[in-house]
Amino acid sequence: MSAVLPHHGDHAHDDHHGQPHGWRRWLFATNHKDIGTMYLLFSFTMFMIGGILALGIRTELFEPGLQFVNPQLFNQLTTMHGLIMVFGAIMPAFVGFANWMLPLQIGASDMAFARMNNLSFWLLIPAALMLAGSFFMPGGAPAAGWTIYAPLTMQMGPSMDAAIFALHILGASSIMGSINIIVTILNMRAPGMTLMKMPLFAWTWLITAFLLIAVMPVLAGAITMTLTDRHFGTSFFNPAGGGDPIMYQHIFWFFGHPEVYIMILPAFGIVSAIVPAFARKPLFGYASMVYATASIAILSFIVWAHHMYTTGMPVTGQLFFMYATMLIAVPTGVKIFNWIATMWKGSMTFEVPMLWAVGFIFVFTMGGFTGLILAMAPIDIQLQDTYYVVAHFHYVLVAGSLYAMFAGVYYWGPKWTGVMYSETRGKIHFWGSLIFFNLTFFPMHFLGLAGMPRRYADYPMQFADFNMWATIGAFGFGLMQVYFFLFVVVPMMRGQGEKAPQKPWDGAEGLEWEVPSPAPWHTFENPPKLDATATRVIG
Amino acid sequence: MQPEAQRRANARLGWILAGLALLFGVGFVARIMIFGG
Numbered sequence A: 001m002s003a004v005l006p007h008h009g010d011h012a013h014d015d016h017h018g019q020p021h022g023w024r025r026w027l028f029a030t031n032h033k034d035i036g037t038m039y040l041l042f043s044f045t046m047f048m049i050g051g052i053l054a055l056g057i058r059t060e061l062f063e064p065g066l067q068f069v070n071p072q073l074f075n076q077l078t079t080m081h082g083l084i085m086v087f088g089a090i091m092p093a094f095v096g097f098a099n100w101m102l103p104l105q106i107g108a109s110d111m112a113f114a115r116m117n118n119l120s121f122w123l124l125i126p127a128a129l130m131l132a133g134s135f136f137m138p139g140g141a142p143a144a145g146w147t148i149y150a151p152l153t154m155q156m157g158p159s160m161d162a163a164i165f166a167l168h169i170l171g172a173s174s175i176m177g178s179i180n181i182i183v184t185i186l187n188m189r190a191p192g193m194t195l196m197k198m199p200l201f202a203w204t205w206l207i208t209a210f211l212l213i214a215v216m217p218v219l220a221g222a223i224t225m226t227l228t229d230r231h232f233g234t235s236f237f238n239p240a241g242g243g244d245p246i247m248y249q250h251i252f253w254f255f256g257h258p259e260v261y262i263m264i265l266p267a268f269g270i271v272s273a274i275v276p277a278f279a280r281k282p283l284f285g286y287a288s289m290v291y292a293t294a295s296i297a298i299l300s301f302i303v304w305a306h307h308m309y310t311t312g313m314p315v316t317g318q319l320f321f322m323y324a325t326m327l328i329a330v331p332t333g334v335k336i337f338n339w340i341a342t343m344w345k346g347s348m349t350f351e352v353p354m355l356w357a358v359g360f361i362f363v364f365t366m367g368g369f370t371g372l373i374l375a376m377a378p379i380d381i382q383l384q385d386t387y388y389v390v391a392h393f394h395y396v397l398v399a400g401s402l403y404a405m406f407a408g409v410y411y412w413g414p415k416w417t418g419v420m421y422s423e424t425r426g427k428i429h430f431w432g433s434l435i436f437f438n439l440t441f442f443p444m445h446f447l448g449l450a451g452m453p454r455r456y457a458d459y460p461m462q463f464a465d466f467n468m469w470a471t472i473g474a475f476g477f478g479l480m481q482v483y484f485f486l487f488v489v490v491p492m493m494r495g496q497g498e499k500a501p502q503k504p505w506d507g508a509e510g511l512e513w514e515v516p517s518p519a520p521w522h523t524f525e526n527p528p529k530l531d532a533t534a535t536r537v538i539g
Numbered sequence B: 001m002q003p004e005a006q007r008r009a010n011a012r013l014g015w016i017l018a019g020l021a022l023l024f025g026v027g028f029v030a031r032i033m034i035f036g037g
Helices: A023-027 A031-058 A073-106 A115-121 A124-136 A159-187 A200-231 A245-262 A265-279 A287-302 A315-327 A331-345 A353-375 A377-383 A386-416 A424-450 A461-493 B004-035
Strands: none
Touching: A023 A031, A031 A073, A031 A115, A031 A124, A031 A386, A031 A461, A073 A124, A073 A159, A073 A200, A073 A265, A115 A124, A115 A159, A115 A265, A124 A159, A159 A200, A159 B004, A200 A245, A200 A265, A200 A287, A200 B004, A245 A287, A245 B004, A265 A287, A265 A331, A265 A353, A265 A386, A287 A315, A287 A331, A315 A331, A315 A353, A315 A377, A331 A353, A353 A377, A353 A386, A353 A424, A386 A424, A386 A461, A424 A461
């Protein structure tokens, strides 16, 4: 039951009353829409920084031999690319979506803790500066991989401490954001918006927020122990003092595998909003989607050691983690089946958000299948730390998380900015990204199967052709994102383009389409009265 | 502005969740320190 209460004495006003201007509007922002915008712009900036690091990696790997960077800097590039993309780009981007859309979708006036929301965002800035600035510290940036494995962490310079501090801050920000999201969803839904009538995006974020609260503190514990190993004489993970580096891996992946789902569940929510809108049919199997999301989240806690088959675990352990991992294919398959069943005999059109959503389903499924292959211990032992793994997780995180975010930007962008994007430019962005993404990462499957290890700055001659194509694809993919920013995002932010109607998509349903475009600064100040489906405001 | 009852309900749930996060973090480290890996 929703715990929202009516605001007696207030009167609804969707004007900009009380809106601060200039830098105060952003620095002291407590409005969920402003904070959402800041999250999205911040994450896009980090995405571009992480992308530049990726192009540094691909430039070096364009041909065999060492041309541009030395191996130490190469390891720093791979480490920082991973850390920045995971903690600086994908996670904050989804929090940005949550900030913008959750209050609108559930009929709340704002997030539950508006000031904490401000703090959650502004904590990101010093953390990002510390991460990016670590390149300029003595010894350069951390080079222990995004997993910051012990005992490599013992060998790093002071930048490792900066990274640990940055991760602590990012973790605190994530936990505060999660608390905000859970309380908003559980306590501030409009009357009539029961849990099983909520949009799937709210459901996926609710489950994701619980995952974050469960596992971010575990990561914080692990990196705190790393810090005490480095500076305070403990030996949790340092074998020189009797510690166990394998224990670090267990702890890290107990965080790390749910983290994978933290980065993909909100993407499922976005796709579940878009597919019915452009198929002009209700989502097939809503309840099963909710249960599948919860099942994926629960299973994510018992599969962590599939990242560690080669550390010498007993066969029974391998079998347990292998079967548990393969079990995740069942709820994931339910989701993919439901999206396809939603499209089945639908009156489909393929505007840009739908293109990204269909692209997501197709390419993410490929990443899912390679995940299933990697789940099998005998195969994984062959493929561990090869480019097959790199291909797999980029198919899941780029074609999964990132594609869904692009789908969401095109789908909800008109609501945010009040103008329509250019359909032609959106299609150029989509097809360019799709082609260049596959050109970059598809060859990596073959490189991995042929035995090319990841995190090496050089490789033998037989891997040259696939690497050349991957590098060309990476630059093309990067170029498409610059195109997206300059020719899609900037015009929309400047209000250039056709004026967006209140509901630009005739098949879309939900409370976000019940407010004008752009969404006024204040929305649903008084809890709206909803129809039986909780998708329309009737009073 | 949220009504007082709403604010209190939110704060109560917020502190419960913060406590849970603290419990997971501290509990995990304490478990390792007491029982080992």
